[in-house]
Amino acid sequence: MQISDLPYPDPGVPDARSGPRFLWWLGRGQLGGQAKSLSWGMLHFCGVAGIPYAVGLGVSAVVDGDGARLLWVGGLLVLLGVAVSVGDAMLHRTAVTNWITAAARVQQLLARKTAELGAALTRRVAAGEVVAVSTGDVEKIGWFVEAVSRFLAAALSLVIGCVVLLFYAPAIGVVVAIGMPVLALAVLPLLPRATQRADVQREKAGKATELAADTVAGLRVLRGIGGEELFLGRYREASQEVRKAAVRSARMWALISAIQVLLPGVLLITVVWYGSALVLDGRLDVGELVAAFSAVTTMLYPLRHFEEIAMAYSFSRPSAKRAARVLSLTRTGAGADSDAVSASATGAGTGRAVVAETPGAPSPGGDLYDPETGLMAPAGRFTAVVCGDPDLAGRLAERLGGHPMDDVGGPSVLLGGVALDELALDTARTLVLVQDKDPVLLSGRLRELFDVPASGAVTPSAALGAAQCADVLDALLQSAPDGVSDPMDSRITERGRSLSGGQRQRLALARSLVTDPEVLVLDEPTSAVDSHTEARIADGIARLRAGRTTVVLASSPLLLDHADRVVLIHEGTVAASGTHRELLHEDSRYRAVVTRETEDEQRLSDMESALTESVLTEIEESA
Numbered sequence: 001m002q003i004s005d006l007p008y009p010d011p012g013v014p015d016a017r018s019g020p021r022f023l024w025w026l027g028r029g030q031l032g033g034q035a036k037s038l039s040w041g042m043l044h045f046c047g048v049a050g051i052p053y054a055v056g057l058g059v060s061a062v063v064d065g066d067g068a069r070l071l072w073v074g075g076l077l078v079l080l081g082v083a084v085s086v087g088d089a090m091l092h093r094t095a096v097t098n099w100i101t102a103a104a105r106v107q108q109l110l111a112r113k114t115a116e117l118g119a120a121l122t123r124r125v126a127a128g129e130v131v132a133v134s135t136g137d138v139e140k141i142g143w144f145v146e147a148v149s150r151f152l153a154a155a156l157s158l159v160i161g162c163v164v165l166l167f168y169a170p171a172i173g174v175v176v177a178i179g180m181p182v183l184a185l186a187v188l189p190l191l192p193r194a195t196q197r198a199d200v201q202r203e204k205a206g207k208a209t210e211l212a213a214d215t216v217a218g219l220r221v222l223r224g225i226g227g228e229e230l231f232l233g234r235y236r237e238a239s240q241e242v243r244k245a246a247v248r249s250a251r252m253w254a255l256i257s258a259i260q261v262l263l264p265g266v267l268l269i270t271v272v273w274y275g276s277a278l279v280l281d282g283r284l285d286v287g288e289l290v291a292a293f294s295a296v297t298t299m300l301y302p303l304r305h306f307e308e309i310a311m312a313y314s315f316s317r318p319s320a321k322r323a324a325r326v327l328s329l330t331r332t333g334a335g336a337d338s339d340a341v342s343a344s345a346t347g348a349g350t351g352r353a354v355v356a357e358t359p360g361a362p363s364p365g366g367d368l369y370d371p372e373t374g375l376m377a378p379a380g381r382f383t384a385v386v387c388g389d390p391d392l393a394g395r396l397a398e399r400l401g402g403h404p405m406d407d408v409g410g411p412s413v414l415l416g417g418v419a420l421d422e423l424a425l426d427t428a429r430t431l432v433l434v435q436d437k438d439p440v441l442l443s444g445r446l447r448e449l450f451d452v453p454a455s456g457a458v459t460p461s462a463a464l465g466a467a468q469c470a471d472v473l474d475a476l477l478q479s480a481p482d483g484v485s486d487p488m489d490s491r492i493t494e495r496g497r498s499l500s501g502g503q504r505q506r507l508a509l510a511r512s513l514v515t516d517p518e519v520l521v522l523d524e525p526t527s528a529v530d531s532h533t534e535a536r537i538a539d540g541i542a543r544l545r546a547g548r549t550t551v552v553l554a555s556s557p558l559l560l561d562h563a564d565r566v567v568l569i570h571e572g573t574v575a576a577s578g579t580h581r582e583l584l585h586e587d588s589r590y591r592a593v594v595t596r597e598t599e600d601e602q603r604l605s606d607m608e609s610a611l612t613e614s615v616l617t618e619i620e621e622s623a
Contacts, residue, residue, distance in 0.1 A: 002097065003097055006101065006104050008104070008108055011112070012105075014109055014327050016327040017324070018321065018324060019317050019318065019322075019323075019324055020320070021324070022320045022321075022324040023141070023144060023317070023320045026102055026106070026141065026145055026320075029105065030145065033098045033149075035149075036090075037091060037094040037098055037146075037150065037153070038152050040086075040087050040090040040091040040094055040153075041087070041149060041152070041153025041157075042087075042156060042157060043083050043086070043090075043091075044084055044087025044088045044153070045087075045154055045156075045157030045302050046083070047080045047081075047087055048084055048157075048298050048301060049157055049161040049164075049295065049298055051081075051294070052290075052291050052293075052295040053164070053168060053291050053295065054076045054077050054080060055077075056287045056291025056292075056294070057073045057076075057287065057291075058074070058287075059286060059287040059290050059291075060285065063285075063286065091150065091153070094149075095150055096146070098145055098146045098149065099142040099143060100142065102142040102145040106138050106141055107134065109323075110133060110134050110138075110323070110326065114130075115425075116425055117330075124329055125325070125329070126206075126210050129206055129210065129326075131210075132202075132205070132209055132322065133319070133322050136319070137322055138319075140312075140316045140319040141316050141319050141320055141323065143315070147312040148309070150305055150308075151305045151306070151308070151309040154302030154303070154304075155302075158180055158299055158303065161298075162176055165292060168288065168291065168292075169284060169289075169292050171274075171278055172271060172288075172292040173292075175271060175274060176271065176292070176296055176299075180267075182263070183263050183264060183267065184303060184306050186260075186263055187256045187259055187306075187307065187310065190252065190255065191256075191310050193252060194249070194314060195314035197248050198249045198315060200248075200249070201245035201248075201249045202319075204241050204245050208235065208241075208242050211231075212235060253311065256307060256310075257307065264300045267296060268293070271293055275292055275293065276289070366415050366417060368413065368414070368415050368432070368519050368549060369414045369415075370400060370413050370414075371411040372410050373396065373569055373572060373573050373574055374573055374574040375569065377519070377549055378549075378565070379549050380549060382541070382542050382545065383549075383565050383566075383567060384551075384554060384559060384563035384566045384567070385551060385552070385553045385554075385566075385567050385569060386553075386555055386567070386568050386569065387553060387569045387593075388593045390437075390524075392569065393523060394436065394437060396569065397434050397523040399413055401420075401429070401434035402428040402429075402432060415431060415432065415518075430453070431517060431518050431519060432517060432518070432520075432521065433512060433515055433517040433520050433521065434521040435508060435512045435520075435523065436523050437523050437524050439504075439511075440495060440508075441492055441495060441496035443492055443493055443494045443495070444492060445488070446473075446476060446487060446488050446489070446490055449492065449507065450463070450510075450514050454515045455516040455517075457516045458515075458516045459514075462513075463510040463511070463514040464510045465540065466510070466540030466541060466543065466544040467507070467513065467540065468536050468537050468540065469506050469507060472503045472506060472507060473487035474487070475499070475503065476490035476499075479498065500528075502529040504528075505525065505526070505528045505529065509522070513541070513544055516548070518548065519549040519550075520545065520549070520551070521551045521552075521553075522552045522554075523553045524553060524554055525537070525541075526556060526558075526559060531558060534556060535558045538558055538559045538561070539562060541562070542562045542563075555593055557584075557594055565577060565579070566578060566579060566583055566590075568583060568589065568593070570589055575587075575589060576590060580594075
């Protein structure tokens with residue numbers, strides 16, 4: 001896989017059982033790139049290691065006065081220089097390719113998982129952790145994958161260098177062959193503590209990132225209640241904890257780096273001292289001593305990659321663990337999570353997805369039924385659902401879309417008698433679209449906002465009209481730069497922050513109406529608009545969605561009065577159904593939710609109704 005070939009047609013099914021298994025799976029998927037990087041690395045490091053021996057041969061040729069041999073050594077040095085240059089350039093090229101392609105594969109996997117989980121992702125994984133995984137963790141994982149081939153090339157070149165030195169100068173070669181493994185393994189006892197400190201630093205950094213994300217998301221609310229300084233103080237404390245943890249981690253890595261400098265210096269001094277004694281004894285000539293000293297010096301260069309691979313693994317292991325945790329989640333709860341992990345483990349060796357067979361899509365026009373609550377939304381009708389608990393309404397909306405938020409398994413919602421959870425995700429989302437309480441508007445031109453998969457039956461202008469967005473278009477056009485005359489070409493800022501809450505809500509509603517799905521589920525679509533606009537929006541939804549199944553979870557009388565059927569959910573199950581006016585007159589629980597009656601007002605209303613019925617009964621009897 002080359003950078004120009006990205007993105008991957010299919011990133012595969014990862015082995016998400018643990019962080020190390022995920023790294024292993026990722027490395028196995030890049031064996032070709034790793035082999036290329038290893039080959040070029042061997043050429044580079046062996047070229048570097050060969051230069052001292054060529055220099056030693058040249059010194060011996062000068063001492064012996066052999067011009068022909070000196071010329072031959074000059075040609076050899078030129079070849080070694082070319083090998084070092086070409087090997088270094090191609091090693092860097094292939095290593096960076098491995099890094100970028102590995103990071104791209106992880107990002108594609110995370111993007112696919114985000115699309116699969118939808119709004120459930122941030123309810124099952126902290127927002128700060130999602131941000132950390134998709135940014136810094138991806139880079140750290142790519143770093144380790146890229147460093148593996150360079151480390152292997154450096155290790156093999158060290159082994160070859162020690163073997164060659166044993167044959168070239170056995171007396172010095174023995175010292176080097178013993179000293180090099182000591183240098184490579186000297187820092188191993190310190191790595192667990194360094195890794196532990198690095199883990200603490202990343203954990204604190206993740207919490208600080210999560211706190212910052214929450215603060216930015218609720219900045220308007222904080223300003224309204226005067227809580228900016230409080231959250232600023234909290235973030236300042238979290239930031240200082242991250243700084244202290246980073247300093248503690250840096251001290252340990254500085255100690256490891258100091259050892260990597262001290263011990264090679266000791267080895268060089270030992271080689272020079274012992275080699276000089278051998279030269280004085282006549283057991284070693286000057287050229288061999290120069291070659292041995294230069295060889296040891298150049299072998300310290302690949303030795304640095306031992307420290308790098310240790311750092312790369314210690315930083316990438318927790319990153320891979322977090323990524324594996326996200327990638328192991330599924331949309332259908334705990335039981336499906338374990339099934340997905342098993343499928344990942346089975347498919348990891350082949351690189352092919354293990355997908356269970358799914359039933360065909362339900363025939364158009366089927367009723368939407370939730371076995372858990374008993375809610376039935378007849379096909380082609382406008383059904384309103386009233387829940388006293390907003391959290392219950394949110395969970396119900398998610399469940400109706402076939403992607404529940406929690407990890408508790410339960411019966412699947414049925415559409416036309418077919419379980420949504422058993423359908424392919426793309427099919428389920430094509431059939432049922434859910435707009436939650438807080439829809440997100442992406443930055444870009446307004447025209448791009450409506451560039452979504454749709455049936456084509458509803459135009460953007462019709463959807464904007466039904467959602468009462470005329471004032472929104474005027475506001476966007478006024479803020480647009482000179483020369484923009486079409487409001488569809490005006491730009492929306494990040495998350496629509498330049499718009500009011502009601503304006504954002506209406507644009508999101510228009511986007512949902514454009515898609516024209518078979519079933520549209522709206523959770524409080526008009527909670528941020530005024531009553532006059534809300535009445536017109538309710539009429540627009542009923543008119544535009546005529547003949548299509550629409551479910552609106554709301555408690556506004558203006559919306560409920562336009563519904564063909566209203567269902568009351570009380571304590572998790574259907575308690576009553578009928579028209580808005582019928583339920584308002586007959587059911588005190590419904591009346592309490594819709595009219596916001598207190599318990600005392602509810603009892604008084606019941607007494608008035610009973611008294612009225614008693615009086616009417618007496619009048620009828622006397623008549």
